[in-house]
Amino acid sequence: MISYKEQIAQILSAQIEGLEKEEIVNMIETPADSKMGDYAFPCFKLAKILRKAPPMIAKNIAEAVSDNDIFDKVENVNAYVNMFISKEAFAREVVTEAVAKGDDYGRSDIGQGRKVIVEYSSPNIAKPFHIGHIRSTVIGNSIYKIYDFLGYDTMRINHLGDYGTQFGKMICAYRRWGNKEDVINAPIQTLLSYYTKFHEEAEKDPSLEDEARAIFTKLEHGEPEEVELWQWFREESLKEFNRVYDMLGITFDSYNGESFYSDKMPRFVKELEDKGILEEDDGAQIVRLDDYNLPPALITKSDGSTLYITRDIAAAVYRKETYDFYKNIYVVASQQNLHFQQWIQIIEMLGYEWARDCVHVPFGLVSMEDGTMSTRQGRVIFLEDVLNRAVEQTKQIIIDKNVNTENIDETAKEVGIGAVVFNELSNYRIKDYVFSWDKVLNFEGETGPYVQYTHARACSIMRKAGDDIVTKAASGFDPKYITGDAAHELIKLIYTLPDVILEAGEKYEPSIVTRHIVDIAQAFNKFYHDEHILVDNEDEKIAKVALVMAAKAAIKNGLGLLGMKAPEKM
Numbered sequence: 226m227i228s229y230k231e232q233i234a235q236i237l238s239a240q241i242e243g244l245e246k247e248e249i250v251n252m253i254e255t256p257a258d259s260k261m262g263d264y265a266f267p268c269f270k271l272a273k274i275l276r277k278a279p280p281m282i283a284k285n286i287a288e289a290v291s292d293n294d295i296f297d298k299v300e301n302v303n304a305y306v307n308m309f310i311s312k313e314a315f316a317r318e319v320v321t322e323a324v325a326k327g328d329d330y331g332r333s334d335i336g337q338g339r340k341v342i343v344e345y346s347s348p349n350i351a352k353p354f355h356i357g358h359i360r361s362t363v364i365g366n367s368i369y370k371i372y373d374f375l376g377y378d379t380m381r382i383n384h385l386g387d388y389g390t391q392f393g394k395m396i397c398a399y400r401r402w403g404n405k406e407d408v409i410n411a412p413i414q415t416l417l418s419y420y421t422k423f424h425e426e427a428e429k430d431p432s433l434e435d436e437a438r439a440i441f442t443k444l445e446h447g448e449p450e451e452v453e454l455w456q457w458f459r460e461e462s463l464k465e466f467n468r469v470y471d472m473l474g475i476t477f478d479s480y481n482g483e484s485f486y487s488d489k490m491p492r493f494v495k496e497l498e499d500k501g502i503l504e505e506d507d508g509a510q511i512v513r514l515d516d517y518n519l520p521p522a523l524i525t526k527s528d529g530s531t532l533y534i535t536r537d538i539a540a541a542v543y544r545k546e547t548y549d550f551y552k553n554i555y556v557v558a559s560q561q562n563l564h565f566q567q568w569i570q571i572i573e574m575l576g577y578e579w580a581r582d583c584v585h586v587p588f589g590l591v592s593m594e595d596g597t598m599s600t601r602q603g604r605v606i607f608l609e610d611v612l613n614r615a616v617e618q619t620k621q622i623i624i625d626k627n628v629n630t631e632n633i634d635e636t637a638k639e640v641g642i643g644a645v646v647f648n649e650l651s652n653y654r655i656k657d658y659v660f661s662w663d664k665v666l667n668f669e670g671e672t673g674p675y676v677q678y679t680h681a682r683a684c685s686i687m688r689k690a691g692d693d694i695v696t697k698a699a700s701g702f703d704p705k706y707i708t709g710d711a712a713h714e715l716i717k718l719i720y721t722l723p724d725v726i727l728e729a730g731e732k733y734e735p736s737i738v739t740r741h742i743v744d745i746a747q748a749f750n751k752f753y754h755d756e757h758i759l760v761d762n763e764d765e766k767i768a769k770v771a772l773v774m775a776a777k778a779a780i781k782n783g784l785g786l787l788g789m790k791a792p793e794k795m
């Protein structure tokens with residue numbers, strides 16, 4: 226597709242001395258109010274160079290370029306050159322491209338197959354998969370999809386929290402008070418109850434702590450009985466996590482979590498030692514980070530056991546050596562900002578020049594309307610329950626609304642789960658937000674169901690138009706029928722989708738895509754209300770159906786990047 230900014234800069238540069246074309250590209254604005262044109266060029270900067278008043282310069286430029294075919298009209302308003310691009314040429318260009326590319330509209334090869342690792346979700350084994358985990362899971366999945374669409378060779382890693390002293394406690398508790406059936410029936414709930422029980426009992430009998438520590442040491446040394454139990458806990462927990470991943474349509478390329486690195490750590494402890502970075506502190510080994518205004522990082526405890534941070538150092542080096550990544554992205558809560566600053570700094574101190582290719586993508590907290598969230602006191606909201614409730618409620622809405630759909634259960638699933646996902650990706654990720662059922666399942670507001678419904682409406686128009694018209698629209702149309710205000714605004718939004726996807730990737734910010742497809746859906750619905758689409762005049766009908774097809778492709782692809790389905794009927 227042609228870049229209008231580039232073309233306009235080319236045209237303007239012939240009139241402007243003293244500014245490079247690249248500079249002009251960056252100066253071109255897109256006015257929020259379309260009465261001020263599709264593009265505007267401010268002339269303030271030129272006053273110094275040309276020694277003339279900016280409005281005068283704007284007037285001269287406007288007159289000089291207004292004859293160009295690319296414009297319908299060029300005006301100067303004060304110091305601005307306001308340019309109205311040819312609506313017909315624009316409509317032909319954009320709609321033809323979006324219809325031709327369809328599911329690939331917005332795709333790019335800018336990534337040139339470079340390796341990008343996206344690490345996300347990463348829950349802790351034997352701990353509840355609660356509503357808080359939705360954030361890393363859904364934001365990470367969308368970032369992965371965006372990078373994939375941009376032509377990177379992506380890899381999804383679930384860095385499971387499957388290691389650490391808590392497993393000593395859990396095994397200890399299982400042996401003392403546990404039983405097999407309970408674990409199989411409700412793995413996470415049961416394992417969690419062991420953990421809680423352990424802490425209660427250890428308060429009365431502190432020797433339990435020693436027992437648990439000894440068990441963990443055995444696990445670290447690969448004692449078969451301990452390893453077997455740990456592995457079994459891990460598998461049972463994963464089964465439960467996978468139920469949620471299935472609902473969300475999420476899979477991973479690797480589940481190498483913390484335990485995977487347990488035997489890879491001595492190398493790094495030695496490397497840190499050899500480079501003189503490691504310091505002894507009361508029997509423990511630490512790295513001082515005073516020079517970087519960071520508190521010291523604890524690398525090994527006084528009993529020799531390694532820590533979360535040591536495993537992250539090992540994991541990053543392993544990934545570099547195994548996958549040679551261009552970028553290694555971590556979608557992890559902002560509470561861990563310090564942790565990431567510390568270990569990435571340590572990687573840099575070790576002399577690995579790729580340290581800054583490790584990117585921490587933080588996000589804020591989610592809480593429930595009624596204030597429930599606390600993991601202590603067992604007031605946990607399981608993510609699975611939230612998704613199930615969303616599906617049930619959506620099914621009820623579909624029944625109440627008497628929606629025409631062949632498969633109610635399938636649609637309820639796509640819309641209900643999609644609603645939760647969309648809601649999650651609606652705000653800037655760094656913001657804290659409150660989960661509200663009213664907001665999530667509203668079919669009218671700026672919500673997932675609204676956007677999906679708009680997509681289904683576009684599909685319904687295409688069905689009504691019939692195969693013959695749809696086929697004709699795909700092979701050509703007269704753009705003069707889609708130059709009305711509503712059509713033009715919609716086409717502009719379809720046109721900018723590829724840039725929006727690029728920006729969302731650069732900023733690791735899926736909400737930019739979310740907001741844009743809400744805008745497209747709103748513009749589409751305005752077009753739908755302002756104009757008759759399936760008119761008698763066949764040429765007019767074909768052109769309008771082509772625009773409907775272009776909008777449908779844009780919305781569908783946007784939803785796909787968020788990890789959502791786009792049902793054709795609802």
Ligand code: ARG
Nearest residue numbers: 347348349384385386537557
């Ligand atoms: N398992 C950790 C948690 O639930 C998140 C892991 C984040 N990833 C990492 N490489 N440190 O808090």
